[in-house]
Amino acid sequence: MPGATFLSGDRVALRTVEEEDLEFLRDHSNDPAIRHPMTFDRPSNLEQRRERFEGTYDGDDTALLACVDGDPVGYVMLFHVDDSAGHAEVAYWVSPDAQGEGYATEAVALLLDYAFDERRLHRVRARALAGNTASRNLLEKLGFTEEGVQRDEKFVGGEYVDTHFYGLLEDEWDRTEVR
Numbered sequence: 001m002p003g004a005t006f007l008s009g010d011r012v013a014l015r016t017v018e019e020e021d022l023e024f025l026r027d028h029s030n031d032p033a034i035r036h037p038m039t040f041d042r043p044s045n046l047e048q049r050r051e052r053f054e055g056t057y058d059g060d061d062t063a064l065l066a067c068v069d070g071d072p073v074g075y076v077m078l079f080h081v082d083d084s085a086g087h088a089e090v091a092y093w094v095s096p097d098a099q100g101e102g103y104a105t106e107a108v109a110l111l112l113d114y115a116f117d118e119r120r121l122h123r124v125r126a127r128a129l130a131g132n133t134a135s136r137n138l139l140e141k142l143g144f145t146e147e148g149v150q151r152d153e154k155f156v157g158g159e160y161v162d163t164h165f166y167g168l169l170e171d172e173w174d175r176t177e178v179r
Contacts, residue, residue, distance in 0.1 A: 006064055012106040014064040014076060019174035021065055022049040024072050033096040034040070035126045037132045039154045044096055065099040066094065066107035073098035076111045078119075088115060105138050111176070112142065116170045123169050129154060 003016030017025070026049045028034045034043075044052075059082040066074035074094035081088040090111060094104045115121045126144055128135040140146075144166035152160035 001090060007110040009110050011068060011076045012103050014107060014110055015067055019063055021072060022046060025049055025075065026094055034093050036131055036156050037135065039156055040095055055096050056158045061124060064151055066103055074107060076107045078115055087125065088121055089125040101139055105141060108138065108142060112173055116173050123167060126166045127155065127163050128163060136164060139166045143172050143174055
């Protein structure tokens with residue numbers, strides 16, 4: 001049975017992750033098209049996904065499946081949440097066959113609405129590898145400001161790559177820009 005819908009947009013619904021979703025998460029976290037940009041450097045089997053499932057979904061982090069017409073197409077997560085400082089970090093991915101449709105933009109926008117309106121956060125951080133133009137464009141479209149670069153920060157695909165860091169403040173979040 002699919003997880004409960006937590007947030008809904010025009011085309012994308014964000015729903016809770018349930019145990020039956022672990023195969024989808026395992027398969028995509030092992031896919032080089034997902035794991036390289038996300039810098040996952042170790043294989044993940046179903047049991048490891050289950051252990052992570054049991055540990056991830058009981059704290060302050062918010063992890064949700066992005067679904068279109070009831071089927072999962074991606075994953076979004078608000079993590080490293082610090083309620084006292086009012087900030088967190090966002091991460092996201094969309095399966096390769098669903099990329100280029102605007103699903104990631106809508107899913108992250110829904111998560112930002114939640115972060116600023118319901119969690120009352122002041123700042124959300126994000127990062128993207130230098131070569132991940134789609135992710136960097138998504139962040140800039142949503143109003144994030146590039147705040148810095150860590151040179152040769154990640155080792156991906158046999159080479160060191162730069163990581164670009166972004167930030168978005170609550171008063172900079174313009175929901176109308178992406179709707």
